[in-house]
Amino acid sequence: MDREKSCEDPALVMECALDMGETMLRCGAEILRVEDTITRICTTYGGGIVDVFTILSLIILSWKTDAGENYTLTRRINPHATDLNKLEDLNALSRYICEKRPPCSEINQRIRAIMAPEEKRIYKSKITGYVLLASAFAIFFGGNLRDGLAAGLVAVLMYFWDYFFSAHNRNRVVYSLFMSIAAGILCSLSVAVGIGQNVDKVMIGSIMLSIPGINLMNALRDMMCGDIITGILRLAEALMIAVAIAAGFGIAIMMFGGGLR
Amino acid sequence: MIGAFCEKYLVMIVTAAAGTAGYCLNVNIKRNKIIYGCVGGVLSTFLYCVFVEAGLSLLLQNLIPAAVVTFYAEVLARVVKAPATVFLIPSIIPLVPGGRLYATMRAIVDGEGADARVYAMETIVIALGIAVGIVVVSLVFYHISHKRIQFKVRFDK
Numbered sequence: 001m002d003r004e005k006s007c008e009d010p011a012l013v014m015e016c017a018l019d020m021g022e023t024m025l026r027c028g029a030e031i032l033r034v035e036d037t038i039t040r041i042c043t044t045y046g047g048g049i050v051d052v053f054t055i056l057s058l059i060i061l062s063w064k065t066d067a068g069e070n071y072t073l074t075r076r077i078n079p080h081a082t083d084l085n086k087l088e089d090l091n092a093l094s095r096y097i098c099e100k101r102p103p104c105s106e107i108n109q110r111i112r113a114i115m116a117p118e119e120k121r122i123y124k125s126k127i128t129g130y131v132l133l134a135s136a137f138a139i140f141f142g143g144n145l146r147d148g149l150a151a152g153l154v155a156v157l158m159y160f161w162d163y164f165f166s167a168h169n170r171n172r173v174v175y176s177l178f179m180s181i182a183a184g185i186l187c188s189l190s191v192a193v194g195i196g197q198n199v200d201k202v203m204i205g206s207i208m209l210s211i212p213g214i215n216l217m218n219a220l221r222d223m224m225c226g227d228i229i230t231g232i233l234r235l236a237e238a239l240m241i242a243v244a245i246a247a248g249f250g251i252a253i254m255m256f257g258g259g260l261r
Numbered sequence: 262m263i264g265a266f267c268e269k270y271l272v273m274i275v276t277a278a279a280g281t282a283g284y285c286l287n288v289n290i291k292r293n294k295i296i297y298g299c300v301g302g303v304l305s306t307f308l309y310c311v312f313v314e315a316g317l318s319l320l321l322q323n324l325i326p327a328a329v330v331t332f333y334a335e336v337l338a339r340v341v342k343a344p345a346t347v348f349l350i351p352s353i354i355p356l357v358p359g360g361r362l363y364a365t366m367r368a369i370v371d372g373e374g375a376d377a378r379v380y381a382m383e384t385i386v387i388a389l390g391i392a393v394g395i396v397v398v399s400l401v402f403y404h405i406s407h408k409r410i411q412f413k414v415r416f417d418k
Contacts, residue, residue, distance in 0.1 A: 033344070084350075085289040088343050129286025136280030140273055141360045204363045208280070211359055214288065216388075217350055217395070224396050225403065246366040253370050 010046055010065050012104040017041040018075050019111050020094060021052075021059050026080035027087040028214055031227040034059070037094045044098050056233045079172070082214045089114045122163065130155040134205040143201030150196030151205030154186045158209055172237065176210055177244040183209070184252020192256075203249055210245055212238040270310040277306035277355040285351050294347060297337055301352025305330045309356060319383060320390045323356050327394025335402040345402075349395070358387040 017038045025034050035052045038061060042050040048065040057079075062072040093110055096102070134155035135148035143151070161182055165175070183206045191199040215238035223231030281302030285295040308326035317325075330352040331345075338345035361384040368377035 028346070029344070030346075083289050084344075084347050085291050088291060088347060091344055092342075125286050129283045132279050132283025133287060134283075136276040136283060137359065140276040140280060140355065200363065200367070204360050207363055208354075208357070208359045209287075211357055211362075213284075213354060213357060214346075214350055217346065217353065220392055220395055221346070221399065224399055242362065246362060246369075249363070250366050250370045253367070 009104075010063065010069065010071055013042060013045040014061055014063060014071055014073050016104050016107045016111075018059060018061055018073055019108070020090065020097075021054065021061075022075055022077055023111060023115050024087060024090050024094075025054065025056075025059070025077050027090060028082035028084065028218060029087055029090075030218055030221045030225065031055075031230045032222070032225040033091075040098050041094065044101060054227075055230050086114055120163075127156060127159050130159045130209060134158075134209055136205075137208040138201045138205030141201055141204045143196075143198055143205070147196045147198055147201040147205070150187070150190040150202045153195065154183060154190055154202065154206050155209060157186055158183055158206065173240045173244050176212075176241045177248045179210055180207075180245045180248025181251050183207075184249040185255065188252060188256040207245060207249065210241075212241040215241070266310070266314060270307075270314075273310060274303055274306050277302050281351045281354055284354050288350070290347055290351070294341070294343065295351075297341070297348050298351030301330050301333055301348055302355050304333060305352050306355045319386050323387050323390035324394040326356060327353060327391040328398045331395045331398040335399065339406075345399075353391060353395070356387070356391055358384045361387060 020041060021034045021038045024037060025031075031054050034054050038052045038054075038059070039050045042048070042061075042063055046063075046065045046067075048063060051060075051062040053060040057077050058074065059077065060072070060074045062070070064070050090111075093107075093114065097107060131152040135152035138151035139145070139148045158179070161179060165179075184203060187196070187202045187206055188199060190196045190202060196202040215234050219231050219234035219238060222228075222234060278299050281299050282295055285298045290298060305326040308329055309322060312322045312325060331349060334345045334348035334352060337348050361380050365377055365380040365384055368374075368380055
């Protein structure tokens with residue numbers, strides 16, 4: 001038996017590998033990336049045979065080490081906001097792990113450092129992002145400058161909506177529905193007050209705020225790599241969110257007297 | 262002719278760059294990589310405008326820019342050493358049919374079934390075009406880069 005390779009406790013290694021997998025999945029990685037990372041970490045530390053099964057909400061890891069022992073761990077994954085910054089850090093970390101084989105305590109430390117919960121405060125960069133996104137796309141789809149201004153104002157208010165209500169929501173579909181109703185009402189109000197001129201353009205700008213782009217993209221990439229189950233789950237979620245957004249804005253329009261004659 | 266093109270589409274391209282930067286901030290991409298996303302967004306918008314002007318079909322108008330941008334993102338991912346998603350998602354954002362989605366919903370709310378059907382079909386065609394563009398190019402890269410992926414070896418050793 002290879003002494004050098006089995007100096008770590010398999011249970012600890014598996015914990016580390018699952019931590020990596022869970023954090024990556026929660027940050028919005030594809031299934032292939034997650035499974036590949038877990039397999040690589042396990043084989044780096046102990047060889048043997050690794051079986052990983054991952055879907056959107058569950059990772060099952062079963063490992064037969066070179067010493068002939070069998071281990072299985074499962075982990076339930078809770079939904080989490082996509083964060084490509086952290087995903088990039090985690091990707092770099094997994095490269096580092098497979099090259100350097102650091103002890104598990106160090107891996108744990110690094111994952112903790114990356115995933116440390118950010119203090120809940122108002123991020124100026126996020127507000128800038130919201131405003132830029134909404135107002136730029138209001139003009140992109142044919143609005144004038146005043147529509148852009150109105151969309152920007154709505155975006156600031158939507159940021160605060162997100163700030164107060166988005167914590168720990170498990171159901172993104174219902175959340176999107178209510179967020180779009182609020183956004184639609186705000187857009188209509190902004191035009192009624194006289195800031196914006198075309199309610200259509202202002203609304204398109206704020207639709208772009210909540211469009212499920214990452215879900216859709218990941219669904220495509222997953223299906224392409226052969227992970228049909230997760231691809232379908234993600235696609236279904238994305239479509240439901242899109243319908244919820246449309247329904248939300250529709251309800252807001254009807255409240256302000258447009259439509260359904 | 263170039264002057265007319267600029268006059269018509271400059272606003273779109275500039276706002277696409279701004280919007281893409283906003284999206285990058287929104288999903289928390291690293292600050293030094295936002296510029297790549299912006300370039301991708303400008304690229305996709307520029308190509309989209311060119312193909313609209315050239316009179317291509319609705320499908321191709323979105324398929325080709327999506328494919329080109331995917332190529333850009335996958336190459337960049339290998340150069341800069343970051344997941345391709347980081348560059349791909351911001352670059353695609355200007356192509357996303359948010360306007361059609363709104364128009365569909367508006368037509369349904371206004372009770373104009375025929376319009377709603379046309380807009381819904383267009384939304385689906387655009388989404389399909391983007392999807393096919395991404396998948397075709399990614400598949401090529403996937404086959405190049407994942408040759409060494411570790412599958413388990415149990416019976417054939």
